[in-house]
Amino acid sequence: MPNYARLPVTFVKGEGAWLWDDQGIRYLDAVGGIAVCCLGHTHHAITSAICDQAKHLIHTSNLYQISLQQELAEKLVQLSGMETAFFCNSGAEANEAAIKIARLYGHSRGVAEPTIVVTEGAFHGRTLATLTATGNPKIRDGFEPLVPGFLRVPYNNVTAIADLAEQHPEIVAVLVEPITGEGGVVIPNHDYLIKLRSLCDRHNWLLMLDEIQTGMGRTGKWFAYQHAGTHPEVLTLAKGLGNGLPIGACLARGKVADIFKPGKHGSTFGGNPLACRVALTVIKTIESDDLLPRVLELEQRFVQGFSKTLAGLKGVVAIRIKGLMIGIELDRSCGQLASKALQKQLLINVTAERVIRLLPPFILSDAQADSIIAIVSHLVKEYLSLPAPHQ
Numbered sequence: 001m002p003n004y005a006r007l008p009v010t011f012v013k014g015e016g017a018w019l020w021d022d023q024g025i026r027y028l029d030a031v032g033g034i035a036v037c038c039l040g041h042t043h044h045a046i047t048s049a050i051c052d053q054a055k056h057l058i059h060t061s062n063l064y065q066i067s068l069q070q071e072l073a074e075k076l077v078q079l080s081g082m083e084t085a086f087f088c089n090s091g092a093e094a095n096e097a098a099i100k101i102a103r104l105y106g107h108s109r110g111v112a113e114p115t116i117v118v119t120e121g122a123f124h125g126r127t128l129a130t131l132t133a134t135g136n137p138k139i140r141d142g143f144e145p146l147v148p149g150f151l152r153v154p155y156n157n158v159t160a161i162a163d164l165a166e167q168h169p170e171i172v173a174v175l176v177e178p179i180t181g182e183g184g185v186v187i188p189n190h191d192y193l194i195k196l197r198s199l200c201d202r203h204n205w206l207l208m209l210d211e212i213q214t215g216m217g218r219t220g221k222w223f224a225y226q227h228a229g230t231h232p233e234v235l236t237l238a239k240g241l242g243n244g245l246p247i248g249a250c251l252a253r254g255k256v257a258d259i260f261k262p263g264k265h266g267s268t269f270g271g272n273p274l275a276c277r278v279a280l281t282v283i284k285t286i287e288s289d290d291l292l293p294r295v296l297e298l299e300q301r302f303v304q305g306f307s308k309t310l311a312g313l314k315g316v317v318a319i320r321i322k323g324l325m326i327g328i329e330l331d332r333s334c335g336q337l338a339s340k341a342l343q344k345q346l347l348i349n350v351t352a353e354r355v356i357r358l359l360p361p362f363i364l365s366d367a368q369a370d371s372i373i374a375i376v377s378h379l380v381k382e383y384l385s386l387p388a389p390h391q
């Protein structure tokens with residue numbers, strides 16, 4: 001189906017931050033499969049975990065005990081301070097679980113039509129409920145009737161949510177990204193999550209964080225909310241969790257930790273031995289190779305590099321960097337920069353029309369970081385010197 005506008009390149013091999021196409025040309029990958037391949041391509045620990053587990057057992061179903069799933073749940077709970085885990089196969093599914101938790105929670109409080117507050121600029125997935133929760137109208141248009149039970153407010157604005165409270169006693173939860181991903185790497189005020197936390201406490205709402213893109217070390221801590229020192233009741237993960245093997249998770253805590261009783265939710269594939277073995281290996285590798293401090297080191301390198309080359313340039317609206325989530329916002333749409341970068345053997349992404357987004361792997365070398373900075377800066381300067389395209 002023609003639902004993707006793909007670039008004209010086919011990759012056949014990868015190693016670390018490098019990819020090779022079917023012509024043998026080598027590319028530097030600063031997209032990482034959209035924040036998925038944190039450990040780069042064909043990492044030896046991941047490859048051997050997949051091969052070894054495939055020799056033992058791939059799938060049985062959730063009709064039975066799965067010890068690797070148990071082990072992964074315990075590890076994630078320990079890293080996050082959450083209490084329980086449900087496993088699925090994608091980010092959208094993780095958010096579907098969160099939405100169902102919010103509704104069950106609402107009904108348990110006697111709310112007939114439980115409603116979730118979501119934000120503009122948010123991206124939560126492509127299923128009907130998660131596209132309804134998504135801020136971008138282009139993602140929603142044409143799929144009406146949308147799912148009821150959502151209210152939208154501007155991002156990074158706590159007052160807008162507080163103002164809804166009185167008129168909307170049906171609100172039961174707030175669902176936000178700690179930093180928007182597809183929305184353009186928008187980093188909210190440092191106290192945004194803390195203020196949301198106390199607002200949720202005051203009204204008995206669930207704070208539900210979508211860390212599908214920001215989680216698993218992407219911002220230099222395991223989860224982005226750990227920078228704020230606060231805690232959600234529901235946390236969703238996917239992308240980096242499996243380094244390319246599909247797996248998603250919805251973690252819960254406190255009054256909703258055990259709200260899914262037997263039969264209330266499920267997934268055939270979710271949390272199978274292969275996916276869980278790989279996710280455990282991802283976590284162990286990030287730990288044993290000290291990759292969280294490395295992400296922060298690389299953050300500094302990108303901050304310094306781009307502030308030397310691009311900061312203050314006319315046409316560069318903002319440079320936003322947290323860990324290895326990098327957004328460079330221009331004053332004009334710049335989707336074509338992705339194919340221009342491809343011609344220079346670099347993979348970059350453009351999101352929210354005007355934001356160059358880089359999500360390189362944590363195993364990036366200093367030299368690779370410097371090449372990304374050099375090529376992107378060159379492309380941006382060249383692009384901005386052209387007459388501005390019609391908006």
Ligand SMILES: *Cc1c(COP(=O)(O)O)cnc(C)c1O
Pocket residue numbers: 089090091092093095123124125126177181182210211212213214238239
């Ligand atoms: C990618 C993403 C999703 C959707 O994940 P899929 O695996 O594509 O369903 C949801 N939320 C955020 C923040 C994302 O970045």
